[in-house]
Every structure is written in structure tokens, then in C-alpha cells.
Amino acid sequence: MAYDNIVVPNDGEKVTVVGDELKVPDNPILAFIEGDGIGYDIMTASKRIWDAAVQATYGGQRKISWMEIYAGEKASTIYDGNYMPEETFDAMREFIVGIKGPLTTPVGGGFRSLNVTLRQVLDLYACVRPVRWYEGVPSPMKNPQDVNMVIFRENTEDVYAGIEWEAGTPENEKLAKFLREEMGATFFEGAGLGIKPISAFGTKRLVAKAIQYAIDEGHDSVTLVHKGNIQKFTEGAFRKWGYEVAKERFGDYTITEQELWDDYDGHQPEGKIVIKDRIADIMFQLSQLRPAEFSVLAAPNLNGDYLSDALAAEVGGMGIAPGANIADHIGLFEATHGTAPKYTNLDKVNPGSLLFSGVMMLEYIGWREAADKIHTAYQKTLAQNIVTYDFARQMDDAKEVKTSEFASAVIANL
Numbered sequence: 001m002a003y004d005n006i007v008v009p010n011d012g013e014k015v016t017v018v019g020d021e022l023k024v025p026d027n028p029i030l031a032f033i034e035g036d037g038i039g040y041d042i043m044t045a046s047k048r049i050w051d052a053a054v055q056a057t058y059g060g061q062r063k064i065s066w067m068e069i070y071a072g073e074k075a076s077t078i079y080d081g082n083y084m085p086e087e088t089f090d091a092m093r094e095f096i097v098g099i100k101g102p103l104t105t106p107v108g109g110g111f112r113s114l115n116v117t118l119r120q121v122l123d124l125y126a127c128v129r130p131v132r133w134y135e136g137v138p139s140p141m142k143n144p145q146d147v148n149m150v151i152f153r154e155n156t157e158d159v160y161a162g163i164e165w166e167a168g169t170p171e172n173e174k175l176a177k178f179l180r181e182e183m184g185a186t187f188f189e190g191a192g193l194g195i196k197p198i199s200a201f202g203t204k205r206l207v208a209k210a211i212q213y214a215i216d217e218g219h220d221s222v223t224l225v226h227k228g229n230i231q232k233f234t235e236g237a238f239r240k241w242g243y244e245v246a247k248e249r250f251g252d253y254t255i256t257e258q259e260l261w262d263d264y265d266g267h268q269p270e271g272k273i274v275i276k277d278r279i280a281d282i283m284f285q286l287s288q289l290r291p292a293e294f295s296v297l298a299a300p301n302l303n304g305d306y307l308s309d310a311l312a313a314e315v316g317g318m319g320i321a322p323g324a325n326i327a328d329h330i331g332l333f334e335a336t337h338g339t340a341p342k343y344t345n346l347d348k349v350n351p352g353s354l355l356f357s358g359v360m361m362l363e364y365i366g367w368r369e370a371a372d373k374i375h376t377a378y379q380k381t382l383a384q385n386i387v388t389y390d391f392a393r394q395m396d397d398a399k400e401v402k403t404s405e406f407a408s409a410v411i412a413n414l
């Protein structure tokens with residue numbers, strides 16, 4: 001495909017999908033969106049680390065060919081004021097795997113949020129957020145080493161679908177009249193009204209991805225997190241459809257928590273994943289009081305959003321929490337924090353969130369040895385007390401360094 005402003009590197013090859021699997025060449029073309037604000041600093045630092053880890057692991061036999069694609073402020077200067085050019089979507093569809101820095105949402109622009117737009121247009125229905133603690137990272141938990149969970153948040157439905165009408169508008173009044181007169185609903189005059197769609201299709205594809213991940217990565221449970229005691233036909237249905245897809249598609253690999261006690265006396269049989277569910281509010285407590293009991297979590301959009309940030313706080317906060325938005329095959333990995341505009345070009349912030357999103361990307365393309373090398377080098381760097389300002393202010397004997405110096409320290413430890 002020909003592009004106006006995207007330069008496709010000629011020393012790389014495309015990642016393709018064969019059957020249901022990604023086929024990754026030794027020199028894959030991976031896309032990146034630099035991001036606004038601190039995007040330049042963290043993307044530059046992280047790319048140095050990813051490239052060095054690939055070189056150190058495969059000695060030149062494998063190499064990433066980076067292809068820059070555009071969104072946000074950089075796009076607007078290149079595409080004449082367009083913050084979200086169409087060819088960015090085309091490039092993600094063609095090249096399948098990419099990573100992005102944070103994006104400013106232009107106030108009063110055509111889009112509600114560039115991130116939401118990317119997710120919706122590319123139908124990136126699973127937002128995946130691993131939450132694990134690295135020794136040396138300041139944490140509010142007594143035993144942060146017990147926190148090791150991966151959240152699969154549904155990305156396309158729920159109250160995020162944007163189906164809502166402002167109080168006082170004719171549309172709102174029409175809907176209010178219908179709900180009162182034809183559906184027998186009662187609510188206060190002048191209420192804003194929103195719709196929360198949750199479907200079997202949206203739920204099952206999300207929960208199936210979470211279970212497949214648990215199987216592939218050797219996790220022992222998948223917990224459906226929902227508010228089904230109150231919202232029976234949306235959150236409650238999420239729970240019901242989640243159990244259904246576990247039986248229908250993964251019956252050989254899964255048992256329910258009920259079956260664990262009824263049939264196995266509480267002893268988890270080898271090779272089986274336990275599917276359980278928890279109501280969202282108690283899940284927030286349990287994630288702090290008994291985190292070791294949970295590994296993979298699957299949640300509808302809004303609860304998954306809250307849960308992702310709350311759990312990230314347990315292991316060091318947004319400066320280090322990585323994430324990915326994944327469709328059936330397309331994977332767009334991303335820093336989970338924003339553009340932190342006051343730190344733009346100061347070479348100051350923590351590159352951890354983007355760095356570990358890239359580590360997830362290396363795992364996604366099957367380059368696990370390089371990903372593991374970064375985990376180990378990062379831990380060594382922390383053990384040397386070398387950190388950026390955000391961790392330094394929570395530690396007694398930190399050696400505070402710039403973003404670029406932190407990257408150099410990790411590379412030296414590879």
C-alpha cells in the first residue's frame with residue numbers, strides 16, 4: 001500500500017497472519033507513534049533499550065525495522081491540522097503490531113479522545129494491563145511481591161459506548177417519556193440518561209482472550225469481575241456469558257470454582273484453570289488484602305478502567321504500568337499515563353510504562369528471550385538504586401538520573 005507521509009523501511013518485512021497465528025520474520029517492521037509531551041523522551045529512551053536487548057539476545061540475527069506512523073500533535077503538523085490521519089489506521093491494519101506514546105486530546109477537536117478513536121476504529125477490544133512488582137520499586141503494599149495480575153478490560157462497550165443524552169434536550173425528553181410511559185421506569189425529573197450496552201459477542205471474545213492468555217502463559221485462574229448483583233442484565237450477563245464461553249470453548253482446560261470444591265475437594269487438578277467471579281467492590285478489597293489469590297482478571301469496560309489504575313498503584317503507579325490494546329491479531333501497545341506536558345523535553349520522566357509496554361510487544365511477537373533480558377536488566381538497575389525523579393522522591397538513598405541516563409544504565413545491565 002502507498003502512503004503519503006509514512007516511510008516504509010526497505011530493510012524489513014511485514015508481520016503477517018497465517019491461519020490464526022502471527023508469522024514474524026527476523027527483521028519485522030514494527031510501527032511506532034512517538035506521542036505528545038513526554039512522548040519523545042520516553043520513546044527515544046525505550047527504543048534504545050528494546051534495540052539493545054534484541055541485539056544482545058540474538059546477536060544481529062534478529063532486528064526490528066522501526067516505521068514511524070503519526071497521531072496527535074506531530075500528525076497535525078505533517079497532515080495539515082489532522083490529528084488522526086486515515087493512513088495511520090491503514091498502516092496498523094497492514095503492519096499489525098505497533099506501539100504508541102501518550103497523546104494529547106485536542107480540546108474542541110473533532111474527536112472525543114484519540115486513544116478511544118484508535119481503539120474503536122481498529123476494534124481493539126481487549127485492553128491488557130499486567131500488574132507486577134519489581135524489587136526496589138516504592139509500593140504502598142506490605143507484601144507487594146504478592147501482586148502479580150493481568151487485567152483484561154473490555155474496550156468497546158459499556159458506558160464508554162457514548163450513548164447518552166443531556167438533561168433538557170428533546171432527545172432526552174423523548175427517551176424519558178418512553179421509559180416512563182411504556183417501560184414503567186421511575187426516576188427524577190431532569191435526569192441525564194445514558195445506556196450501558198453489554199453483549200454476549202463483546203463479552204465472549206474478551207473472556208476468551210483472557211482464558212487463552214491464561215492457558216498460553218500458565219496462569220491458574222481467570223476471575224470475572226462484575227457488578228452483577230445490581231446490574232443484572234449487563235454486568236450480571238457478563239458473568240453468565242463469561243462462564244458460558246469458558247465451557248463452550250475451553251471445556252477441556254477449565255473448571256469453575258464450584259466444581260473445584262464439589263468434585264476436587266478444593267485441590268486444583270493439574271492442567272486446569274479455575275474460572276471464578278467476584279463482585280467488583282469486594283475485588284478492590286481483595287486485590288489489596290489477598291492479591292496472591294488472583295492472576296488473570298476479566299472485566300467490563302468501566303470497572304476494568306478503575307481496577308487497572310488501582311492495581312497499578314499497588315506496584316509503583318502509572319510511571320511504570322504497561323498496557324496493550326489488542327484485536328483478534330492487531331496489537332497496539334501503549335504507555336498508560338498521559339503526556340505529562342509540564343515535563344516535555346526535560347529528559348526527566350520515568351520511561352517504565354512505555355518500556356514495559358514494549359516488553360509486552362516483544363512477548364507478543366514471540367521474542368521472549370529479549371523481553372526477559374529487559375526484565376532482568378531493569379531489576380539490576382533498580383538494585384543499584386538508579387531511578388528517575390518519581391521513584392527517587394519516595395526513596396532514601398536513590399541515585400536520581402534523567403530518562404536517557406536511566407536507559408543507558410539499563411542497557412549497561414543487559
Ligand code: NAP
Nearest residue numbers: 101102103104105115319336337338339340341349350390
Ligand atoms: P498525565 O499526563 O498522566 O500526568 C499526570 C502526572 O502523572 C504527571 O504530572 C506526573 O506526576 C505523573 N506521570 C505521568 N507520566 C509519568 C512518567 N512517565 N513518569 C513519571 N511520572 C509520570 O495525566 P494528565 O496531566 O491528566 O494528562 C495530560 C494529557 O495527557 C491530557 O491531554 C490527557 O488527555 C492526555 N492523556 C493521554 C493518555 C494516553 O495517551 N493514553 C492517557 C491519559 C491522559 P507528578 O506531577 O507528580 O510528577
